[in-house]
Each structure stands twice: as C-alpha cells, then as structure tokens.
Amino acid sequence: xxxxxxSGNLKDLSLNRNGDVSKKSHLVVCFGEMLIDFIPTLxxxxxxxAPAFEKAPGGxxxxxxxxxxKLGGSSAFIGKVGDDEFGRMLADILKQNNVDNSGMRFDHxxxxxxxxxxxxxxxxxxxxxxxxxxxxxxxxxxxxxxxxIKKATIFHYGSISLIDEPCxxxxxxxxxxxxxxxxxxxxxxxxxxxxxxxxxxxxxGIMSVWNLADIIxxxxxxxxxxxxxxxxxxxxxxxxxxxxxxxKLLLVTEGSAGCRYYTKKFKGRVNSIKVKAVDTTGAxxxxxxxxxxxxxxxxxxxxxxxxxxxxIFFANVCAALTxxxxxxxxxxxxQDAVQRxxxxxxx
Numbered sequence: 001x002x003x004x005x006x007s008g009n010l011k012d013l014s015l016n017r018n019g020d021v022s023k024k025s026h027l028v029v030c031f032g033e034m035l036i037d038f039i040p041t042l043x044x045x046x047x048x049x050a051p052a053f054e055k056a057p058g059g060x061x062x063x064x065x066x067x068x069x070k071l072g073g074s075s076a077f078i079g080k081v082g083d084d085e086f087g088r089m090l091a092d093i094l095k096q097n098n099v100d101n102s103g104m105r106f107d108h109x110x111x112x113x114x115x116x117x118x119x120x121x122x123x124x125x126x127x128x129x130x131x132x133x134x135x136x137x138x139x140x141x142x143x144x145x146x147x148x149i150k151k152a153t154i155f156h157y158g159s160i161s162l163i164d165e166p167c168x169x170x171x172x173x174x175x176x177x178x179x180x181x182x183x184x185x186x187x188x189x190x191x192x193x194x195x196x197x198x199x200x201x202x203x204x205g206i207m208s209v210w211n212l213a214d215i216i217x218x219x220x221x222x223x224x225x226x227x228x229x230x231x232x233x234x235x236x237x238x239x240x241x242x243x244x245x246x247x248k249l250l251l252v253t254e255g256s257a258g259c260r261y262y263t264k265k266f267k268g269r270v271n272s273i274k275v276k277a278v279d280t281t282g283a284x285x286x287x288x289x290x291x292x293x294x295x296x297x298x299x300x301x302x303x304x305x306x307x308x309x310x311x312i313f314f315a316n317v318c319a320a321l322t323x324x325x326x327x328x329x330x331x332x333x334x335q336d337a338v339q340r341x342x343x344x345x346x347x
C-alpha cells in the first residue's frame with residue numbers, strides 16, 4: 001500500500017510542473033547494448049533442460065529507452081547491432097515504440113548479441129551470453145551521433161559498454177559530450193560478471209566512471225560486490241563508500257521491497273506493491289525508466305523529498321508490473337497501465 005504522503009499526488013505524475021499534460025517530455029538518450037534475450041518456456045530448469053525458448057528484445061539501456069517512451073516520455077537509443085535479421089528487428093522494435101533510433105549503427109562483420117536466460121521458479125535469472133565479439137562491443141567514437149547526444153536532457157548508460165574497446169572509448173567520449181552539453185548523467189552499473197575478465201576488472205571498470213554521474217541506480221547485490229560489505233542495508237556503507245560529492249541522487253533497489261534513496265539533504269525508502277513475479281527481466285530498467293521519465297520533465301525533482309517519493313513509487317509500480325510478464329521490452333508497462341494500478345492502490 002502506498003504511503004499516505006505519496007498517494008495524494010500520484011495521479012499528477014503524468015503532468016509537467018505547469019499542470020499541462022506532458023505528452024512528450026525532454027529527451028533521454030540511452031547509450032549501450034541492445035540484444036536478443038532467449039527466455040525458457042519453462043521456469044525452474046537449466047538451459048540444457050529447457051524444452052524451448054522464446055526470443056525477446058532486451059539490453060538494459062534499450063529497455064530504459066522503450067520504457068520512457070511507453071510512459072509518454074521522449075527517448076533515443078545509441079548503440080550498435082549486427083547488420084543481420086536480429087539487428088534490423090531490434091531497430092524496428094525501437095521505431096514501433098516511438099524511440100528515436102537514428103543513433104543506431106549496423107556492423108557488417110559482427111552479429112547482434114544474444115543472451116540465453118535461465119529462470120528459477122521465482123523468476124530470478126542467470127545468463128549465458130554469446131558475444132565473441134558482438135556488434136555492440138564494436139561501436140567506435142567516430143560513429144557517435146554527436147548532435148543527438150547534445151540534445152539530451154538526461155544521458156543514461158550502464159557498465160557493459162565499458163568492458164571492451166573500441167566501445168569503451170566511444171562510451172567515454174559520449175559521456176564527455178553529454179556533460180559538456182549540460183546533460184544530467186544517469187548510471188546503472190548493471191553488473192553482469194560473466195562478461196568481465198575478472199571480478200577485479202569489473203569493480204575497477206564500474207568505479208572508473210562512478211564519480212562522474214549525477215544519478216546512480218544500484219541494487220543490493222551490487223553494493224555488496226562493489227564495497228565488499230556483508231550488509232548492503234547499512235547506510236554508513238552506502239554513504240561513505242558510494243555517495244560522492246557530485247552525486248545528486250543515489251537509488252538502491254530492493255526488489256519487491258521497494259527502493260531506498262539518498263541525496264545530499266535527505267534519505268529514506270519507498271515501498272513497492274505486491275505482485276506475482278513471473279520473470280524479473282527488465283524490472284530494474286522499468287524502475288530506471290520510470291524515474292528518468294519523471295526527472296526529464298522536472299529536473300529539480302531530487303531537491304523536493306515529497307515529489308521524489310512520488311516519482312520513486314511511480315517507478316516501483318513500473319517495475320512491479322514488468323515482472324508479471326515474460327521478457328524485458330515486451331513486459332514494460334504503458335502509462336495507462338501504471339496509472340490504472342496507481343488508482344487502485346491509492347483508492
């Protein structure tokens with residue numbers, strides 16, 4: 001159930017600060033990987049035991065871009081896919097979801113990345129990736145759509161694009177362009193250990209851009225991995241090890257329990273709603289998309305705790321609705337679906 005302090009104004013989250021319906025908010029540009037997830041048709045079995053798989057478009061930054069668009073915001077995606085049927089399909093899916101895909105590039109020599117995902121009975125995931133190398137790893141700085149990056153109110157990215165060259169250099173260049181253009185930098189580390197050469201490489205790679213971000217979204221497992229702490233719920237660990245002087249907002253997702261938030265002025269937590277989880281793929285991206293959609297049209301959101309809590313509850317509902325379906329992009333909720341749920345839980 002929503003906190004009473006949150007529930008009163010939740011229905012206003014689709015409005016801009018002038019009270020007009022915001023059909024197209026300021027642009028959020030998402031940078032990184034887009035790929036095909038293969039989801040087993042039967043949960044609770046190994047990859048070898050799975051009788052069949054369903055293909056679903058995915059990739060965290062692309063998921064966020066689609067989520068923002070489905071919530072009525074404005075988004076674009078920058079990344080590279082193979083010049084193959086999967087790559088063209090992914091570009092079309094972005095277009096169908098009203099995401100600007102003009103920053104996508106197609107590699108003639110490398111394939112679109114694939115990921116096979118095993119699901120536990122509770123919908124939790126394990127990944128096996130096929131990228132040796134995949135096209136997303138091969139995006140070059142010279143291929144960046146500089147004009148598109150400069151238009152970003154928010155520039156969002158993960159850490160997978162930091163693993164290999166030449167994409168790492170392209171990623172760093174894109175961040176620099178966005179920062180110089182006045183964009184808010186949003187970072188979701190999105191830890192995928194099997195993709196990194198080692199745990200130490202993952203820690204150093206993820207932390208190499210940590211202090212440049214204005215907003216960071218992180219999970220409890222990622223806190224434990226990055227800090228070496230056994231207690232990701234310890235505020236002192238979070239504030240001393242992960243909160244930096246340039247950071248405006250740190251969000252710690254807690255799965256079905258909700259989210260903790262930290263700013264320079266205040267900290268707290270916001271509950272989520274109870275749902276039956278089918279597949280947790282894309283839940284964190286739906287949460288991120290919900291927050292960024294709100295922030296893009298209200299850049300001072302993190303300075304007002306009441307409005308911030310409303311936005312976080314909105315994002316929690318986005319994540320909760322996503323886990324009730326299978327796959328990432330196919331399960332992302334629309335603005336109407338979120339508003340219907342908000343009306344039900346705040347009635």
